[in-house]
Amino acid sequence: VKPGPTLSCEFLRSDGPGYAWPESAAARPIFMPETFSGVGREWANWAEQFEMAADVNNWDEPLKLKFMCLLLSDKAREVYNGLSGSVKGARTVGQMPAPLSVVETPIRRGNSGYLKARIGGCECQVLIDTGASRSVILRKLWLSFTRGVCELTPYEGNVTAANGRGMCILGCWQTTCQLGPLAFVVEFLVSGIPSDEVLLGFDFLSKHGMVVDLGTKTCKIMGRVFPLLDLEPFLRFHFIYNRK
Incomplete structure (x- = not known):
């Protein structure tokens, strides 16, 4: 039996530095996945961890979208911010819409x-x-x-x-x-x-x-x-x- 993805448990302080949690969050998250930059880790593994955290923390759809943006960094966030609203709404379904190591150019993606x-x-x-x-x-x-x-x-x-x-x-x-x-x-x-x-x-x-x-x-x-x-x-x- 393959072990499932691990979740990192963090003690979150309201006055400490770090994440700026969405104002609409009713309670501080119990579990949080690590940030995803697009380098050194497969998207599918991180996406599964994110969905598990969303389930544990009882995030609704708007909160999942907000936390998704907060937990992406570097190239991953650049790619995510460039997606349409409908694609963002799909969140972790399937693969990341485009590789995170591609430099934006006028040339069509996939070349x-x-x-x-x-x-x-x-x-x-x-x-x-x-x-x-x-x-x-x-x-x-x-x-x-x-x-x-x-x-x-x-x-x-x-x-x-x-x-x-x-x-x-x-x-x-x-x-x-x-x-x-x-x-x-x-x-x-x-x-x-x-x-x-x-x-x-x-x-x-x-x-x-x-x-x-x-x-x-x-x-x-x-x-x-x-x-x-x-x-x-x-x-x-x-x-x-x-x-x-």
Whole structure:
């Protein structure tokens, strides 16, 4: 049984520094989730923690919206403030509408580019897709990179493409991704989709704090700037969590 998300319990003082709680709150919160900046933590995990806190504190709909804004910081708050009212009202349903490591530009969200990389020690071009939730690799490429000797870990969940069709996920593959002199651990979903892409999605961008500038077609990670090749992706992916 997987442990649920932890909640941080804070002793809140009315005269102390820190959060400025909504005036309409009838009582101080009992539990509060940590602030979410969009870097180093998955949105779905934080969203579940937020919903648990809302339930414990008996927040109504207006209070949930106000606390959502207060608990987001940095890039996460910038993205949230730029959303329409109807999208804000959805709160934590589904994934964050846009990756939190994307620099605002006049270019449409979801545009992507390719980076030269080494995945599992094999040279390739990886697609940086700012509209994807999870990193994905094709089964045939996984077999080519590993020669079929690497086992996959089980995967539970549903995955759909942007066209709404379901995707068959064979399992998860954890390996290394090298970008120039930098090396990272990445987890791919292995799928049989009809594409030759190796895709790095939101999970990778947020975990390692990658900033994608769609205006200059570059990405920055750990102080290094890499150019993006301007190619159109074949297919975009969106991860959907199973709620049981």
